[in-house]
Amino acid sequence: MIEIELPDGSKLTFEGKTSVKEIAGKIAKSLEKNAVGAFFNGELIDIHTPIERSGKIKIITQKDPESLEVLRHSVAHILAKAVKRVYGKDKVKLGIGPATNEGFYYDFDLPTSISEEDLSKLEAEMEKIIKAKETFRREEITREQALELFKDDPYKTELLDSISENEKITIYWLGEDFFDLCKGPHIEHAGMVKAFKLLSVAGAYWRGDSKNKMLQRIYGTAFWKKKELEEYLHRLEEAKKRDHRVLGKQLDLFSIYEEAGSGLVFWHPNGAIIRREIEEWVEKEHEKRGYQRIYTPHIMKADLWKISGHYDFYKENMFFVPVVEHDEEEKLGNEKVPLTCEEVERANWYAVKPMNCPGHILIYKSQPRSYKDLPLRFFEFGTVHRYEKSGSLHGLLRVRGFTQDDGHIFCRPDQLKDEILGVLDYVMELLSVFKLDYVINIGTKPEKYIGSDEAWEHATQALIDALKERGLEYNIVEGDGAFYGPKIDIAVLDAIGRKWDGPTIQVDFNLPERFDLTYVDRDGEKKRPVMVHRAIMGSIERFIGLLIEHYAGLFPLWLAPTQVVVIPVSDKYINYAENVFRKLKEVGIRAKLDDESGKVGYKIRKAELLKIPYMVIVGEKEQESNTVSVRSKKEGDLGSMEISNFLDKILTEIKEKL
Template identity: 50%
Template sequence: MSTLKIMLPDNSCRELQAGATVYDLAASIGAGLAKAAMAGKVNGQLVDLSSQLMDGDCVEIITEKSAEALEIIRHSTSHLMAQAVKELFPQAKVTIGPAIETGFYYDFDVEKPFTPEDLERIEIKMTELAAADQKIVRKEMSSADAVSMFEKMAEPYKTELINDLGVEQVSVYSQGNFADLCRGPHLPSTSRIKAFKLLSIAGAYWRGDEKNRMLQRIYGTAFVDKKELEAYLHRLDEAKRRDHRKLGRELDLFSFSDEVGAGFPIWHPKGAMLRTVLEDFERKEHLKRDYDIVVGPQILKSELWQRSGHYDNYSENMYFTEVDEQSYGIKPMNCLSHMMIYKSQLRSYRDLPLRYFELGTVHRHERAGVLHGLMRVRCFTQDDAHILCTPEQLDAEIKNVISFVNDVMGIFGFEYEMELSTRPEKSIGSDEDWDQATNALLAALKDTGRPFEVNEGDGAFYGPKIDIKLRDCLDRRWQCATIQCDFTLPERFDLTYVASDGERRRPVMVHRVILGSIERFIGVLIEHYAGSFPLWISPVQAVILTVTDNQIPFAKEVYRNLKSAGVRVQSDFRNEKLSFKIREAQLQKTPYMLVIGDKEVEQGTVTPRYRDGKNLQPMKPGEFVDFVSIECREFK
């Protein structure tokens, strides 16, 4: 019998009999590896342990320590859940059930919505099925045979998927009496699924189309072991406690109204003050870095959006209106106004780079199903800037923006990660321009010395971009800053400058945001700080609390002095117990409570009490103003 030569990750070679599988390879290396193996990676492709090897294959054995392990475990757990649902609810129709970043989900077509009690029953059944050690078997079959099989099983969604694939062969995985259409790979047995939890139920339209039937989606998660699962569930509980939607209501920052419309936040006084502080900070930081502040209109003629390419590539996310029988688009981005400013006069190379900054409010039509508090809205403000420069200046400008991001993230205490997103299928511009733009971003990323990932095909339709994702206290990633390099729009709008040789040349445009959506960033801040904002951005920095009515005249004078000095202060002069007023201020997460009793009136002081209960020494109101000023200057 012929033998196979198999290459391992350490470049060593192993010989196996023809017909050997990934599992056979693991067993040949050692019994421990065979026991730990859950899948394989053959020539960079994830496969099942049962996959046969070919001569010359490069193979890596996937174990629970591998980066790919969780995805395989979670995908197999989604199948286990679907099997449990089918056993408990035989009339349920299965649709799709992928692994996702935080776990998995599966969508079911059922007559009645699932209940929390149903989740408990499903989870118990999953535990039984996992303990039964059912083998998970992959079978290749013709699409015609697969359609016939799923028709007999009365699974119309599976037959629809197969027909839409338009391929001759598909793979089907089975365990016990359950079978599912799937590419895989999967674990070799249900007994390898050891730590899982069903989390929630939601509605979801088939294929995300609101015209289709509403399905029931069950979310869950799975981990290698119960210790990791418990740690995740603890983080999940903490995330619920920090949920910005919950805290936004409790702290009276913002609200949403069905009468106004989904995805349109309404900012209350405290929330509006928080926004104002952030926006003032942004303006100062941009002015320090030689940006010019500009303001553009909310609506622009549709002709402009057609010329820019937005109409063909982004119109499904835009709102349109008609004025004087002329079509207008409500801006989803700020770039066109900024190009009009550039184009308003002749530019010289000596003028460049020009950096236009706008806190611009934009509107984007997001599907109702993806809206999520402040994190995903239809109306939001971006700290948007567009840099117009010569090709020779491009590298320095990109590095300056990355440095800007680094400074700002440091002020808020965020770590961050960077990704290079390359050309998507739907795009405009020449290959040469895309290559030049991508190489410029790549060079700037390499020069930072920081690790980064390449996200193929996820760039904007007009250019590649650097996406910067911050990490919050729960180690979650949030998309905020973006740097996009664009050779295309300057071409479409005929932007030029006079070069040193007197020739007209084309500038390069860099689109960039630092915080990104102000709404999303505030949502992230609320959850990161659990509503206990640092003093410098807190919408209310101090609240004055009187012990009795006798102190009100002096307290009012203190209030006026602090207010005029720029301290964001409130007062609570109600005839309530001091302990009650302190408790309320703590629930509102106000940084400082300024207690005024008879002693303070007599000495002309206030006694600051921090929200964690620690008292500072009594001080004059002016001293407290100085204290706040120093803390704010140091971004504390």
């Protein structure tokens, strides 16, 4: 007998194996008709997957967001079948084709290159499969059968090698002439697809490894309704207009030079102004909240990262360098580069820091600490470097070198809740100043972790209690914590609803243990402090990338690299324009004077493209009345103003960060 527990706690029993459809039919005929799949013991399965043991089930329909994974994975298979039809069944080798948060992709090894223009041809072939309502069918096979079926496909045979001996091997058929190595989930038949679109083509190394062959990846998306697809495509168009890489070039904010290294950011003067303004605000807020500014080195001995655990859990993302001490260097000769294997063995190994935590810990350990010293709050703008695969790099949003507004709080256990509340309040202030919406997630213990289960439970509960006290809604994301502790991650929503990684708060009982951190308590005994890792913005690079796209390049006045441009209507009024320009500069306004020859219309269009918040236009009327004609990028033509009134307006706007 199999016992199935429903979400309301009620139970159904079955003799022998059952299915999602059979279970749904026992609940309601309408649910049987609309069931797309289910979560069985937490795993997403489809209606094809047999249920052979007791467990908990939650049936999903098209109304559930999780059903999109089933739909999109299925459309990826429809794409793969279409590609084989168009380019030759025996000529196409299949990589992988998973669903993603935004849609799906499939990787192909093809005899010819696919261009964006070819996508419409593939879409037409996919429509034929959909119109024919070709069915998906699950089949369990033996390893020997699988190896025979995929003997001519090196990618599938490699995937087969990674499947353990006791794991089931399944293929999914689509119609009678296409099958793929796959766990699922899939829809019942292709006719259920009502709205899909192929979006782009890109190169992708097999299994993300640059040592492997470059395959062709086709990206697409799918929704249950055409209206939802249209809305998504509209958001994509908006995203293109807001692309921070395009706007970064247009507004002369930053560059990434391949000759200097992928993923390394160079801030131009305009971008440096934005960064400086943000950093100054952040630093003042830290001072108000009792943080002490510190600085730590960019490289530290590798042994330090072994103590912290980063070497064991994070070394594939770290940069290591052999450093020969001075006396050894003299023996080896300063010109001997690169070092030989023997010389490397004698060298000391250093790591370019991927995080700032160990440096802050060493400063804490530099002297005995008393319970009266705690909480101790350290903060730095810490520049770190992490190895990211070249295919994952993306402008400011995914880089190899970035700066964090990184802070660590060392406190007594009885102070932990108040410290988390203090960080939450700071984060809410940040989000308010930049007028950002957000979603809060709590990441719990991952599969690989350090520390005791008891410490993890204590830390996780402290985060939950703080969020509840502030009345903040949150989601639990199982297994998403750092290897050393649970965390609050706050995803920032931009103007078109996309989520970006932002502030984070992490409670850590483990690094204090590994580094033997102590303080002397009231009773004279040595105790272990609790450590809170927190970044208010996260990566400054990513945060500015987010702001560029959120504001579509039109920054609030206090952040704008050029706040006001003064435009004389002709050369006759340059002297008056210079007078207005000086008055703006005297009160600290970042102003420019456009005194180049040319028509006013051209100068206005240039200022529009540069997204300068205010244009001040002066001519005969303004000179005679000692006024300025003001145009706001946001509000349009504001008419004539006395200079003093205009200064009051913009200085108030800057002060209040409107």
